Amino acid sequence: MRSLLHALILGLLGAGIVHIVVLFLVPxxxxxxxxxxxxxxxxxxKMTRLDAEAGGAPVVKSVDPLFYAAACRFDLADGxxxxxxxxxxxxxxxxxxxxxxxxxxxxxxxxxxGEKLDTVVLTPAQMIDVRRDLPEDLQGAIFVEAPIxxxxxxxxxxxPDESWKPxxxxxxxxxxxxxxxx
Amino acid sequence: MLKNAILTLLSLAMAIGLGGYSVxxxxxxxxxVGAIRIGQWTAFPEVGTLAADPYSKARVxxxxxxxxxxxxxxxxxxxxxxxxxxxxxxxxxxxxxxxPTARFWTLYAAxxxxxxxxxxxxxxAALQSYEVLRQPDNSVVISVGNRPAPGNWLLTGGFGKxxxxxxxxxxxIASSTGLSDVTLPRILKAGCDA
Numbered sequence: 001m002r003s004l005l006h007a008l009i010l011g012l013l014g015a016g017i018v019h020i021v022v023l024f025l026v027p028x029x030x031x032x033x034x035x036x037x038x039x040x041x042x043x044x045x046k047m048t049r050l051d052a053e054a055g056g057a058p059v060v061k062s063v064d065p066l067f068y069a070a071a072c073r074f075d076l077a078d079g080x081x082x083x084x085x086x087x088x089x090x091x092x093x094x095x096x097x098x099x100x101x102x103x104x105x106x107x108x109x110x111x112x113x114g115e116k117l118d119t120v121v122l123t124p125a126q127m128i129d130v131r132r133d134l135p136e137d138l139q140g141a142i143f144v145e146a147p148i149x150x151x152x153x154x155x156x157x158x159x160p161d162e163s164w165k166p167x168x169x170x171x172x173x174x175x176x177x178x179x180x181x182x
Numbered sequence: 183m184l185k186n187a188i189l190t191l192l193s194l195a196m197a198i199g200l201g202g203y204s205v206x207x208x209x210x211x212x213x214x215v216g217a218i219r220i221g222q223w224t225a226f227p228e229v230g231t232l233a234a235d236p237y238s239k240a241r242v243x244x245x246x247x248x249x250x251x252x253x254x255x256x257x258x259x260x261x262x263x264x265x266x267x268x269x270x271x272x273x274x275x276x277x278x279x280x281x282p283t284a285r286f287w288t289l290y291a292a293x294x295x296x297x298x299x300x301x302x303x304x305x306x307a308a309l310q311s312y313e314v315l316r317q318p319d320n321s322v323v324i325s326v327g328n329r330p331a332p333g334n335w336l337l338t339g340g341f342g343k344x345x346x347x348x349x350x351x352x353x354x355i356a357s358s359t360g361l362s363d364v365t366l367p368r369i370l371k372a373g374c375d376a
Binding site: 003004006007008010011012013014015016017018019021022023024026027030032033034036037050060064065066067071091093095097100101102103104105106107108110111152154156158160161 | 185186189190192193194195196197198199200201202204205208209230231232234236237239240242243244245246247248249250251252253254255257285286288290298306307308310312313347349351352
């Protein structure tokens with residue numbers, strides 16, 4: 001009897017340990033996180049629509065129905081990445097995520113120069129290099145320092161009504177996400 | 183000897199079974215650690231940040247969520263009306279009273295996975311603050327239901343559980359200091375289809 005009790009207590013204790021271990025392993029091994037879903041949908045440095053408007057199921061769920069969104073994956077080990085989008089939309093916002101989906105930095109059109117989306121994401125080490133001799137065409141860009149290698153950049157744009165749909169779609173489709181030489 | 187082996191097996195089975203199940207259960211529960219409740223509305227301002235608790239982190243990884251950043255907005259979810267009853271798609275509701283400071287907000291009716299419900303019609307089950315009609319005191323009254331209503335009408339339809347998702351964009355309340363004295367609109371049941 002005593003040894004059964006012993007086994008039960010040991011089992012409960014083990015359950016607690018397993019609970020904690022599994023909890024911390026889920027983010028490490030998840031194949032359903034945003035990075036893996038985007039990786040299945042497209043390559044690095046390619047803007048991908050997240051909403052269902054472009055056809056098919058949404059890549060990443062739970063986007064506001066009055067918003068369109070696009071994302072691209074990047075790897076800062078290859079160099080700086082620059083994201084630009086032309087055109088005027090009522091509201092846009094952008095976020096930089098690390099590869100496990102943590103929001104590291106976010107800003108919106110009121111934070112940007114002339115409400116244009118023009119951003120460079122780089123590591124602190126690359127920032128030191130760029131600062132030494134800032135290229136002319138990067139003067140107006142927003143610099144986002146992120147201590148990561150792989151990451152995700154997401155642009156969200158507001159669609160107030162039906163008539164804005166083509167304009168907002170064009171804004172996202174013409175947005176570019178590319179490696180920047182410096 | 184055999185007794186020892188069975189007891190060891192029992193402990194192991196308990197540890198793995200209970201441990202795994204409890205994580206699964208905790209990750210599927212809608213409520214969670216770090217929630218902020220205002221009336222019937224719940225928000226998770228820390229979800230998707232590095233400061234989030236391990237449960238939110240695991241949930242974010244499992245569901246592939248890309249959470250809104252602080253400079254983007256903050257989403258509130260309601261699953262009950264002001265009387266404490268769960269929201270149902272077959273019922274009509276009135277959402278009234280003021281909204282906190284924000285550049286604009288959007289409101290939509292959602293299903294269990296927090297995606298917008300499919301109304302089967304060209305009209306979406308969503309409204310935003312630029313298109314609503316306001317009362318003389320700047321408050322907003324929204325009628326929710328499957329029958330057209332004068333004023334602001336949020337179309338819903340179908341049967342089963344429903345959630346309201348109210349998202350404020352470019353708002354000072356997303357920085358935690360502003361959350362203490364925020365008032366959010368009340369959800370009143372107006373009636374149900376039998």
